Amino acid sequence: MHQINDLRRIDLNLLVILDALLSEQHVTRAAECLHLSQPAVSHALARLRDLLGDPLLVRAGASLVPTPRALEVMAPLGEVLAQVQSLLAPNAFDPATAKRTFRLAMSDYGAAIVLPELIRTLRREAPGIDLQISHASREGMLEGVLNGDIDAAAGVFPEMPNELRSTPLFEEHYVCLLDRNSLADASVLELRTYLSRPHVLLEMRGSGTPEIERALTRLRERRRVAVSLPHWSVAPQLISGTDLILTVASRALRDIDEQSLIIVPPPFDIPSFTFVLAWHKRRGSDQALNWLNAQIERASADINWRPFTQTAQKDFP
Known part of the structure; x- marks a missing residue:
């Protein structure tokens, strides 16, 4: 009951505005994304600063820069909003109209395999879905998925943490x-x-x-x-x-x-090794991520690829 009373004091619409502000790092652009007036978003930012006890966005030249506290809440905020959206409209995900940004981690090898066909699919079927691709070590990619900085990671992960789910994309040698x-x-x-x-x-x-x-x-x-x-x-x-x-x-x-x-x-x-896609178990109800994962699987299918002819192979010593 104490938690419910705490939530009643918070306008949850502020979280949506905060997500837009952290994404755009610009009050006017955030207002345009939300179809709100600039004064309304500025007022909401003032309330958020008071609520969280932090400036959240500070001016640096002509732009706004997130504070360490803002960077801290950015990933979990995105997850919360995705889960709320899934809870309120469990069957409403429509790739053709969805607007979402996903953060994927992969090496340039993985990007060369996955992205060309995936991007063509997104532009054709889900033009409102954007991707942010990052590159890290194997350990760094998994850590990003665990802490919520990354939505999904594609790579070679000999040891998969229990908190994550994974699916094989292809066998490689x-x-x-x-x-x-x-x-x-x-x-x-x-x-x-x-x-x-x-x-x-x-x-x-x-x-x-x-x-x-x-x-x-x-x-x-x-x-x-x-x-x-x-x-x-x-x-x-x-x-x-x-x-x-x-x-x-x-x-x-x-x-x-x-x-x-x-x-x-x-x-x-x-x-040989297995190239896999990994995401957090807590994201299992996120239909948009589930859809994206399915497209990554399809984009990675390359069963006709042959690196050399059978006549070129020889027995290993």
Whole structure:
């Protein structure tokens, strides 16, 4: 009863206005989004500042900047409003008319796989749904989903926290990319050649690609890393005209120049992995997020992708 009495003192419409203000960081634009007058939104901001005991938005030049307290409440506020909307209109989600911003986390590899088809679907079926894409380490993406900063994350997550749900998007495996002229036999990469050559290493914040390193450790071997970088998209461009080897997830190489580059299997066994989509269990009733997750699954389906022909494969030692 005490909580109910506390809620009665609060105009819940203020939370909607606060969400718009934090999103737009501009009183006039927030008013336009809400179809309210600018004085009404300014008055609401004054009430919110009094209610929360914080300025919430402070002027910096010509714009308004959220305070640390405002940044703190931004993610949970979005979740609360989504849950209230779902509670009051459980069957009302319509992609064609919905207006919503979703925050997704994925690497540029994941973005290259998921986003092209997903964006086409959104523009065709849900033009009012916007996406904010962020990039972090595996641990950082899961932490973002756990604390509400991220709506869903797509990636490789060997350990999934109990608070999260996940669904597999596709199975993936590793291949090697070389300059076509640097490989004597155009179908086979020998282990001794692999170990003698310099390599390009893809890593995020020092995490590296642990699957490859673990596989080499099992062989009691190491490779020399000549170039280390966090950018999946640029890595294949470094191989042409060099003796470098890039060991990478196969779908990252769908658009390579096959005139100058060649894809071959690794000369040792690197376990395949599952690329998954993760979101928080508490978002299970969010029909808009459920719809978006389904579109991500469809956009990720690529069953016809073949990184190299069957004749190019060989048994691992």
